[in-house]
Amino acid sequence: MANYSTNEFKGGLKVMLDGDPCAILENDYVKPGKGQAFNRVKLRNLMTGRVWERTFKSGESLEGADVLELEMEYLYNDGEMWYFMLTDGSFEQYPVEKKALGDTEKWLKEQVAYTVTLWNDNVINVTPPNFIELEVTETDPGLKGDTAQGGSKPATLSSGAVVRVPLFINEGEVLKVDTRTGEYVSRA
């Protein structure tokens, strides 16, 4: 991979830092009146999702990271690995470990497209779409006529996620949920 110098650091650039692939979020150039210039850089560690703030001397460089973000459909889980397939028509499949799947495990639904991050051809992260439609598999019975605001109860969805829903929601209904906040949006 090519090396990138601090003046090439732009939002979205993928670089290696401390052995992990990272995405650059922000790059701020700081220079005292007459002195050494520095770049204050925010990066997201793509392995852990953690945001790092690091300082570099201007002109220093980092090795680029061979990171690809691809759209893939969820297929199935064989008890050990989860399998995703490229949506580009190649039908190429990728196995994903539980560690890389992380929290996304509770938002999995067959035939939905996810953003899959590959590093050196291994899946390191799976991001669900911002909104997903899932069926309620378990919740307390709905209260008739209570369609007004206020009051909520937990509901378990077909993917395993538990979200707070209004009291009028019943088992079997399909809901639209925001995967970023884990909040109920509406009936689908």
Place this chain on the structure above:
Amino acid sequence: MVDWQPTAEIATLRERARLIAEVRAFFAELGVWEVETPALGHGGSTDLHLASLACEATTPSGRERLWLQTSPEFHMKRLLAAGSGAIFQLARSFRDGEVGRRHNLEFTMLEWYRPGLDLEGLIEETAVLIRRLLPEDPGPTRRRRYRELFRETLALDPFSEPLISLRRLAAEKGGLEMAEASRDDCLDLLMSLVIEPALGRDGIDVVVDYPASQAALARRHRDAEDGAWVASRFEVYRDGLELANGYDELTDGNEQRARFAEDNAARRAQGLPEVDIDQRLLGALDAGMPAGSGVALGLDRLLQLALGKASVAEVMAFATPIA
């Protein structure tokens, strides 16, 4: 679609024109006259931390390397030596690699020289100009000694703290490797990351008495506190932004010659390109430049503050990325 639109709004550019007229009025009232000097010269800035842009051009002496000036300093000093008296300039200046919210590859430097005026007098004058351009009263102007700032903020004396502990602290504050860093690199990092952001809040802060090693083109004097050598320089801060850099100007040609040579030696040591020394500036200093003070003010930054913008690009017609 091609992004052809200016980086500043037209209304902002009109405000810019009004404030620049205000700058010219300020100097006209003081009897300081406006000069124009070349953007391209045979000498560049040797300063270790300034990257000069060079270009090749055909001149009356043939094909030559010329340097885009990082500030109009050298040419203006030659005018001073030639007897110009007090002068100012709004000079387009160029610094390679300076990219960010507070920087643009080319920018407007407001630089002025006051033969016979001491540093204290120039600090006063600079503060008056800044107040005149800001829309509201910025609060008091405070003198802050470099040493005091480090003592107050980091509980250390930047002049006597052992290098090993400066390196440790700089590495900790910056989150980077500083094991090989020089004393000035450590101090620069602590200054920019820890001290600067807090300067110029509810007032104008003028930092004085820099380490002697950071004198650049300023004289040095003894610190009244303990006789340590300090640079006769000041920097002006407002809202965490460095606005101006002033010197009690070095007038000794031999001292200047030695500092240029030191700079180029340091450049060689760091694998940076050497810069052609401005022999004509040295000639002017040898002939005699009147003692006095001078200051360079980043006009775009002052306009950014005066017009309440978040970056210098927002007060420039076309910032470099779309120039």
